[in-house]
Amino acid sequence: MNIQSGTYYWPTTLTNAPTYSKLNDDIACDVLIIGGGSSGAQCAYYLAETDLNVVLIEKNTIGSGSTSANTALIQYAGEKMFINLQNTFGESYISKHLALCRQAIDDIESAAVQIDRDCSFTRRDSLYFASYHEDVEKLKKEYQLLKNAKFPVEFLTREDIESLYPFSKEAAIYFKDDAEINPFIFTHGLIEFATKHNVHVYEQTKMTGHVYHEDGVTIYTDTKHKIQAKKVIYCAGYENVELKNEKQASFVSTYTVTTEPINDFSTWPNRTLIWETARPYLYIRTTADNRVIIGGLDDNTIYPEDRDSKLIHKKDKLIQGFNKLFPSIPVKPAYYLTAHYGGMRDGLPIIGQYGEAPHSYFLYGYGDNGTVYSQLLARIIVEDIISGQSPVLPYYLQNRPKKNEA
Ligand SMILES: Cc1cc2nc3c(=O)[nH]c(=O)nc-3n(C[C@H](O)[C@H](O)[C@H](O)COP(=O)(O)OP(=O)(O)OC[C@H]3O[C@@H](n4cnc5c(N)ncnc54)[C@H](O)[C@@H]3O)c2cc1C
DSSP, X not given: OOOEEEOOSGGGGOTTOOOOOOOOSOEEEEEEEEOOSHHHHHHHHHHHXXXXXXXXXXXXXXXXXXXXXXXXXXXXXXXXXXXXXXXXXXXXXXXXXXXXXXXXXXXXXXXXXHSSSOOOOEEEEEEEEOSSGGGHHHHHHHHHHHHHTTOSEEEEEHHHHHHHSSSOOSEEEEEEEEEEOOHHHHHHHHHHHHHXXXXXXXXXXXXXXXXXXXXXXXEEETTXXXXXXXXXXXXXXXXXXXXXXXXTEEEEEEEEEEEOOOSOOTTSGGGOEEEESSSSOEEEEEXXXXXXXXXXXXXXXXXXXXXXXXXXXXXXXXXXXXXXXXXXXXXXXEEXXXXXXXXXXXXXXXXXXXXXXXXXXXXXOXXXXXXXXXXXXXXXXXXXXXXXXXXXXXXXXXTOOOXXXX
């Protein structure tokens, strides 16, 4: 699958990234993770703390998939408002989901502290503004829901926004305590942590086939070896749908620009993460070395040639969008890319468990908050493997009940 193209910023922040050998033997393990992106690394991190024999295989190099394109805003609010999710799933379901997502941000922070690399995890507040007058009522309801559930949010009026930012919007929700991270270094740090705790990692080793048995799975690789695993976690990112086509998954193309470093952020209060209610939206963040990342302008095409042909135009549009918000911050594009981008139709990420694929978990952390979802799902999967049952797994299975089906 051709998932992305363009120029990548994050890999330039870790030029001597660790490398791992190919699989050159037939082996057996308790748990096999397929895919060495952030999701696979997050699973490896939690499994490293167990006494299970764990193996991870990656067909290219660690972090070279969508992890290297990830703009890595670490938030719990996503593409679907919680008021909409509540209509689909019910109030207590969504309150639980919200709490689990916030916990996942804390868990990412703990992991970032535990690994031996500085992955620039930084707590940031988020500004989510109404792009249009029609969105203001929805924002008010969303704010009320979050406030009632005791989340640290504030509602900002036009006057509030104008007093803080160089732009004017009718209303916004201000989320306290979101975060940003360098996803490439985070992923490498997690993998290094895991390898120090007996997880075996192989790069340039692609799964090419599988056979399911009563007591496990045999995985075949392009290095002409096989792995006998008791459990398999499929963490192939957007390529998971090539291994098991989950019908809730839907795809678009997205675009990002990373600028040259900026000297002065004084007009950008707290370097907040900023995004908006418009669809397609624009979102922005800053980096540890004072760049701006601008992303969004999603396009419905899923064809790589079509997606790629729009890159230059979208890059210019992203820069224009930023200039409208911060006219006094001059930005010059340094890296820009376009990527396949997945979400779930009902708005929640999925752990796929299918009768035809026993002993297996398919981690689909799809959605705007992929990194948060993957942390959450990785934890649930590992809990399920270790204890034989995770009480929250049913919330994320592909056949979770909707409100009117429960
Ligand atoms: C442009 C963009 C912006 C984003 N912005 C955000 C954001 O701001 N915040 C956020 O939380 N999330 C964001 N996301 C989502 C986030 O990037 C993903 O959730 C995350 O990177 C997914 O990691 P992953 O490990 O599941 O997938 P990947 O990083 O794609 O890793 C999957 C790995 O599996 C390997 N693989 C595939 N098939 C096989 C096989 N057969 N055998 C062995 N290995 C295999 C691949 O080579 C790849 O390395 C963004 C995504 C994109 C594309």
